[in-house]
Amino acid sequence: MSTTVGEYLERQARFAKRLAATGLAGGLVVSRGGGTYDRSGDVLYLTGHYQPYVYLPENPPRWSGRSHTAFLIKADGGGALCVSVKREHGHGPLAADDVRSGGDFVETVIATARDLELSRGQVGLVGLDALPGSLWDRLRAGLPEVVFVQADEELAALRRIKSEAEVELIRAASTMGRRAVTAFLGALKPGVTESEAVSAAVASVVADGGAVYLATSSSGPWTWSYTTTPLPGYGTRRLEEGDLVRFDLVSVLAGYFSDFGRTVVVGDPSLAQQRLLDALHAGLDAAIAAVRPGALARDVAAAGNAALAERGVALGLEEDGELQAAYPPHWGHGLGLGWERPWFVEDEDLVLETGMYLALERALTADGVGSAAAEQNLLVLEGGPEVLTEGPEGRWS
Numbered sequence: 001m002s003t004t005v006g007e008y009l010e011r012q013a014r015f016a017k018r019l020a021a022t023g024l025a026g027g028l029v030v031s032r033g034g035g036t037y038d039r040s041g042d043v044l045y046l047t048g049h050y051q052p053y054v055y056l057p058e059n060p061p062r063w064s065g066r067s068h069t070a071f072l073i074k075a076d077g078g079g080a081l082c083v084s085v086k087r088e089h090g091h092g093p094l095a096a097d098d099v100r101s102g103g104d105f106v107e108t109v110i111a112t113a114r115d116l117e118l119s120r121g122q123v124g125l126v127g128l129d130a131l132p133g134s135l136w137d138r139l140r141a142g143l144p145e146v147v148f149v150q151a152d153e154e155l156a157a158l159r160r161i162k163s164e165a166e167v168e169l170i171r172a173a174s175t176m177g178r179r180a181v182t183a184f185l186g187a188l189k190p191g192v193t194e195s196e197a198v199s200a201a202v203a204s205v206v207a208d209g210g211a212v213y214l215a216t217s218s219s220g221p222w223t224w225s226y227t228t229t230p231l232p233g234y235g236t237r238r239l240e241e242g243d244l245v246r247f248d249l250v251s252v253l254a255g256y257f258s259d260f261g262r263t264v265v266v267g268d269p270s271l272a273q274q275r276l277l278d279a280l281h282a283g284l285d286a287a288i289a290a291v292r293p294g295a296l297a298r299d300v301a302a303a304g305n306a307a308l309a310e311r312g313v314a315l316g317l318e319e320d321g322e323l324q325a326a327y328p329p330h331w332g333h334g335l336g337l338g339w340e341r342p343w344f345v346e347d348e349d350l351v352l353e354t355g356m357y358l359a360l361e362r363a364l365t366a367d368g369v370g371s372a373a374a375e376q377n378l379l380v381l382e383g384g385p386e387v388l389t390e391g392p393e394g395r396w397s
Contacts, residue, residue, distance in 0.1 A: 002254070003165045008048050008095030011158060012073060015046065018154045019124050020075035026118045027073050027151055028109070030127035034067030037213055037252050039130035041337025043071045044255050045159055047081055047096045058105075058134065065105020068131065071096070072112050080116060082108045106135050110142040119143055124151030159336055161355040166336070167379065169256045170357055173210070174377055174388035177251045177258030180204040182392060184217075184249070188266050190241045194219055194234045197247075205251045213257070214250040219243050223263075223370035226327075241267045244370045255337050259359045260389040262396065263372035276366045279323055280374055281396050283308040283362055287331050287344070288376060291385040293354045297342035300352075301331045304344075304362065313364060324365050326373075332360035335377060356380040 019027050031043035033051035044050050055067035065084050073079035081096035084105065102108040113119045125148040128136065140148070162170060184201040194217045205212050216233040218225050220243040228235035239245065248261035263280070265273050286307035290300045305315055314324040331344035335357045342350040344360065352358075361375035374396060378385040391397030 002169075003048060003093060003163075005048070005093045005095045007163060007165060008046060008093065012046055012079065012095065013077070014158055015155055016073055016075050016077060018158070019073070019151065022124070022149075022151070022154065023122065024075055024124045024149060024151065025121045026075045026079075026116065027124035027126060027154075028113070028118070028148070029071045029073070029155065030125075030131045031069050031071075032067050032127075032130040033069065036067075037211070037255065037257070038338050039127065041159065041255065042127050042155055043069050043081075045155070045337055046071055046073070048093045049081060049083065049096065050255065051083065053084055060105075061103030064103060065108075065135070068105060068135070070105075070109050070112075072109070072116055072118055074116055074118065078116065080112045082112055106138045106142065109139060113143055113146070118146070120145035122147045122149050124149055124154060126152050126155050156340060160334060160340060161353055162336065162357055162379075163355075166256070166357075167355070169254050170336075170379070171388060173251070173253035173256045173258045176205060176208040176210050176253050177249060177260060177377075178389050178391070179208065180251060181247065181249055181260065181262060181389075184247050185262065185264060185391075185397070188239060188245055188264065190266060191238055193236045193238050194228055194245075195236050197239075197245075198234045201247075201249055205249075208253070210251050210253040212249070213252050214248065216248045217246060218371075219245045219266075221370070223372070224365065225371075239266050242270065242273075244273060244372060246371065246373055248373070248375065257335050257338065258377060258389070259335060259339075260375040260377050261361075262374055262391075270369075272366060272369045276323065276364060276369055276372050277396075279308060279311040279313055280362060280364045280372050282311060283313070283364075284360055284374060284376065285395070287360050287362075288378065288385055288387065291352060291358065291360075291378065291380060293352055293380060293382060295352045297344050297348040297350045297352065298346055300360070301344045301346055301348070304331045304360075305346075308362075308364075322367060326363040326365040326371055328361075328363065331362060332358060332375070335359050352380050354380055354382055358385075 287304035290303035334340035363373035
């Protein structure tokens with residue numbers, strides 16, 4: 001199932017209603033693409049548009065706004081999409097009858113704001129962090145009568161609850177990611193390099209029509225680190241019998257993220273390695289079991305922490321213990337067209353709702369053994385969580 005123009009328009013109407021309810025005249029939504037996906041989701045969510053060109057410093061009129069796109073929407077209805085090249089907006093549904101482009105991206109946005117009567121008063125701004133400072137300065141100078149009001153949460157609240165079409169795409173993205181992680185794990189043998197195992201996962205994602213946003217691995221004496229080699233995120237170290245191997249894969253299908261990973265042992269684990277993995281999986285299982293509509297995100301983090309404490313894991317960064325919670329200091333986050341709330345930390349009061357898409361993760365360290373991390377993706381359903389990334393031979397395979 002793909003998202004229809006009708007669904008995009010319905011999203012625009014709901015967003016416009018939220019802007020009007022806060023007293024805003026409309027909104028300016030900015031996104032960035034061009035080979036990255038983390039800040040493409042806002043305009044993609046509202047219109048179906050992804051900007052394919054990579055970022056280049058401004059050089060108008062030859063090129064301008066190369067990786068950026070902007071959607072301007074009036075609180076009482078109507079809007080326009082500003083792009084770098086008018087006809088290069090893909091072959092899927094596009095919910096924008098008014099598509100504008102020009103030799104200077106900022107000037108196009110300014111002119112569009114004037115035409116839509118959004119050149120004065122309070123206008124909601126979404127995605128400022130995706131806009132280069134030089135373009136932001138020019139935008140403010142060109143619209144001196146506009147008071148921009150941060151409105152990211154007004155759109156984020158809509159994005160958190162997934163529609164039926166989104167759920168189907170998410171399940172497909174998770175199937176793709178699970179197949180790729182399984183390919184990585186199947187390649188782990190003594191003598192194989194990390195990069196060779198990663199290539200099996202990457203080939204699987206590409207064959208399924210997806211894109212790899214991030215693939216990281218560490219092994220053996222390097223598992224204390226997220227990656228063996230920060231650039232590109234994995235190394236060419238040859239695996240040895242008894243090595244711990246960490247793997248984290250973020251793959252993207254039609255804009256929707258699959259973000260999960262595993263830690264396994266090449267061959268049979270030692271008792272210390274097994275204790276580390278058992279504690280990690282027990283904590284995550286407890287956190288997953290706490291996911292239900294109506295629960296607070298902090299309740300999920302608390303359930304995971306309690307399970308780790310029962311196994312003697314030191315939770316604070318300043319605490320000492322044979323087993324210790326490691327970076328990142330949280331239990332996961334929301335997912336969708338990027339990383340979203342809720343953040344599963346001790347003070348996150350966001351209520352879980354049916355239709356949310358989550359990634360629960362944790363990392364632990366054992367002195368003299370190494371570090372292990374794992375992550376699962378799941379949907380929040382009325383009857384409890386639907387885990388999307390279980391392995392073919394059990395949840396953590």
